[in-house]
Amino acid sequence: MEHLETFRQEVRDWLEENCPPSMRTPLVPEEEVWGGRNAEYVNPESKLWLDRMGAKGWTAPTLPNKYGGGGLDRDQTKVLHQELFKIKARPALNSFGIWMLAPCIIEFGSEEQKREHLPKIIKGEIRWCQGYSEPGSGSDLASLSTKAEDMGDHYLVNGQKVWTSYADKADWIFALVRTGPKEPKHNGISFLLIDMATEGVSTKPITLISGKSPFCETFFDGVKAPKENLVGIENSGWTIAKKLLQHERNFISNFGLAGGGTGSGADVVNIAKKYLGEENGGIADSFQRESITMHKMKEHAFGLTLQRSGDEGGKASAASSMFKYYGTEHNKDRYELMIAAMGNKGLGWTSEGFSDDEQAITKAWLRTKANSIEGGTSEVQLNVISRRVLDLPN
């Protein structure tokens, strides 16, 4: 324990010296940092903070030192997070590369791939997006048809991806492609890294029911991808894909907690008191008070379950399906309760007649409808629990 306290002091001193003042203030959306070749920094201190954290490897504290990571163990990582939390530090970097791709490269990638890609991910130099879903392959992801033909030194990629978040801003894409058209569907898929600057790659943003979104369609039209960008063995990409989905689900499951995930950060109890009025310090409407209480109690129990999973040494596993299912359904429920509490004030679309906060909640309510679809639908999660946890027959 003693070395841990020494480490804590080191972290504290380093943060004191290196975390710029404005990075200790609440995040404003336009200053969110995702890195990449084309990143624009509204606040120059965001860039400074990223560079310092990136150099230290603390944007990816658990990844090995030799690839630019922090090389910290579980306890040290916890200490780092605690100290960052204590000074209310903004995240230095948001990154699909760190959250999803890096763990897979560590597990399945070649030594060259690790040396090439991990440091750039960790320093925020290259921004990644995920190419999984296709117009014809949603829940049945393994039916995907984007083709990658073996042309000797490269693959020739043709096809279309959809729901690629931030594809229009990303530098590289990790994509699932079909390399074995004659194999059974799960056995003909490969995991391929493609530079978005390659000729033949194009993107088009998607507008959602909630308005503008980071989602895009991504098209591959005769794209040449060098063979060294294949991760793992040809036609065994499905294993990697499944692993990566678990990392994604773990991330999305935080949506179940107030303030987590897609949302406006508004608290349902405060909203209800504001729009329904207060009676003896509580929510005035007894029916809505009851539904909201139920919701908050479920949230409390869910939060405890996430904590317990961590305390038990929680690895990504079938339990991630439970968290993904419960967390996203709960988040949808939160926004239904919120707009119900707001009455006609919860239905604004533009600023005519509605405050910014009110519109944000309406948009967030619509956006949550995608939570239980993206990253595997609720129904797919329930299938996973049935099959893998409960061992029910097919």
Added chain:
Amino acid sequence: MKLILTEEQQFLKDTAQSFARDKTPVTHFREIRDSENINCWDDATWKEMVDLGWSGILVPEQFGGSEFGMAGISVIMQELGKTLTPSPILATSVLGVATINMLGSEEQKSNYLPKIVSGEVTTALAIDEGNHHNPFNVEATAKLDGDHWILNGKKVFVIDGASADTILIVARTSEKTGESNGISVFAVDKDSAELDITKISTADSRNYANIEMSDLKLEQKALLGEQDLAGETLEKILDLGRIAISAEMLGNTEEAFEVTVNYLKERKQFGVQIGSFQALQHRAAKMFCEIELTKSAVIAAMHAADENSNELERLSSLAKFQAGETLHLVSNEAIQMHGGIGVTDEYDIGFYLKRARVAEQIFGTSEFHQARYANISGF
């Protein structure tokens, strides 16, 4: 607070699991139900639990207990709940011990606690008076008459009331009904002449009684601790009871669920296992999620009790709420998924439904705890 068990707690849980599996499978409960046993639990089995030290888990070491705490007794309750094992553990080893230990004088503690540890004395806490749990709605009165207390009033649904050696009676010594002030607790021998104990017969075939006091005359020393001041402590005692019964309900739920999932894998209709139907799979998966939430709420509450956390009230209400909701769901689904056989007395699954509804009522339904949680949280 880490939401896992210590090695010792896990060991205790394993011991209780083997005990329940080997000595008190559900057939044990069925035999008692079909017998004339008025206790609704088996003396020899209780003796074995006493020998394992379970009666003294909440008792301080100086009175012969192990001070193993709420986590210790809760994991035992959970395992006993799986096989519906009836025993005095809730009424005596949780409620009786907590009441005497938290309210009683040193003399009262040394008088009762060692006898509870040794199995010589069992207890019952007589608190509720109406159709619903409402702990401060105490109309039973205790009035000082010279150097004696005179008690009058009625208590209902007293757990183990039909057999307990010592009845712990909650009575009003001042203030109005509904107030938490002005409440006192008295320890009364079951054979007192002015005590009318009537065993009631309930769906879960356990031991409950209605108790009437008609000018029940007690010596001053029957008062546990101080006059008028039991209210706040009683709330804490009840919270321990709520956590213990939540743990038992979690055990009920886990077993009913496991039996049901196994049935889905065995039962064939239309030439296939019915567990292959998505209509059943998704309901089973949703139950799994609720059970996971229940486990977390129960373990958080029992650790909160042992750590004297200021979150105890909220967490105990959360545990009883979540355990109640989940057991309600699972006990209903278990019957439905078993189909015809599920509604026969010959099959055990119905026992879980009957126990479920009674346990849901004990120390407050989910609605009661929802209201309490909302008030504490300022919703």
